[in-house]
Amino acid sequence: xxxxxxxxxxxxxxxxxxxxxxxxxxxxxxxxxxxxxxxxxxxxxxxxxxxxxxxxxxxxxxxxxxxxxxxxxxxxxxxxxxxxxxxxxxxxxxxxxxxxxxxxxxxxxxxxxxxxxxxxxxxxxxxxxxxxxxxxxxxxxxxxxxxxxxxxxxxxxxxxxxxxxxxxxxxxxxxxxxxxxxxxxxxxxxxxxxxxxxxxxxxxxxxxxxxxxxxxxxxxxxxxxxxxxxxxxxxxxxxxxxxxxxxxxxxxxxxxxxxxxxxxxxxxxxx
Numbered sequence: 001x002x003x004x005x006x007x008x009x010x011x012x013x014x015x016x017x018x019x020x021x022x023x024x025x026x027x028x029x030x031x032x033x034x035x036x037x038x039x040x041x042x043x044x045x046x047x048x049x050x051x052x053x054x055x056x057x058x059x060x061x062x063x064x065x066x067x068x069x070x071x072x073x074x075x076x077x078x079x080x081x082x083x084x085x086x087x088x089x090x091x092x093x094x095x096x097x098x099x100x101x102x103x104x105x106x107x108x109x110x111x112x113x114x115x116x117x118x119x120x121x122x123x124x125x126x127x128x129x130x131x132x133x134x135x136x137x138x139x140x141x142x143x144x145x146x147x148x149x150x151x152x153x154x155x156x157x158x159x160x161x162x163x164x165x166x167x168x169x170x171x172x173x174x175x176x177x178x179x180x181x182x183x184x185x186x187x188x189x190x191x192x193x194x195x196x197x198x199x200x201x202x203x204x205x206x207x208x209x210x211x212x213x214x215x216x217x218x219x220x221x222x223x224x225x226x227x228x229x230x231x232x233x234x235x236x237x238x239x240x241x242x243x244x245x246x247x248x249x250x251x252x253x254x255x256x257x258x259x260x261x262x263x264x265x266x267x268x269x270x271x
Contacts, residue, residue, distance in 0.1 A: 079142065084166075110151045120209065129205050146169050
């Protein structure tokens, strides 16, 4: 750990449980990202659970940190979708910036697979991706790219899909200096382009598909050899991962999934 990291760790500690900021009481810490802390809080005026986000002290001194924090609020205010957290308001407490948003109580698909032993068939996995893309398409049309569509940021509750944490989100055409610090897989995910969201969802899709995979040999093979996928399913994932020509927009990808499902249905009927 560098000297700067040691100093940062002293100042970058989450607030204690039970702390009251304005009329929000901290109940638990639900996230500790590179730029901030996220808490589940109780609104003492209404009794409702909400989410409070705090910018790390070490990031408050950086222009990139302040910009990221402000940018996330602006994007949440602009999107306005029932499956995305709603921004309520922002405030300064003890000279530190905070903002409050909707608390979405859902489960990650990691919890469903490893704790509840859910197994996802190809048909079900693509159906879930299609539902996610309906939300993604909404903010893509507004020129917004999430850039962090990983397992912890996609929740499900009551049969609905929710997308959270827009801390790395950018607008199409916007220059993000953080992009230069990412390498390998993360470089594809953090690219300021719609295809970066499709790349992340391609890996999310593989995660779902592997829920029902049982290795038949000790030799590790690539996913397209291990998983029993249909021709169209394999083709779609190849394009999502930019192995072949990537999709340029969500509608093109959704149309491809719809076509695959229609053909699948016809095959079943013929059989």
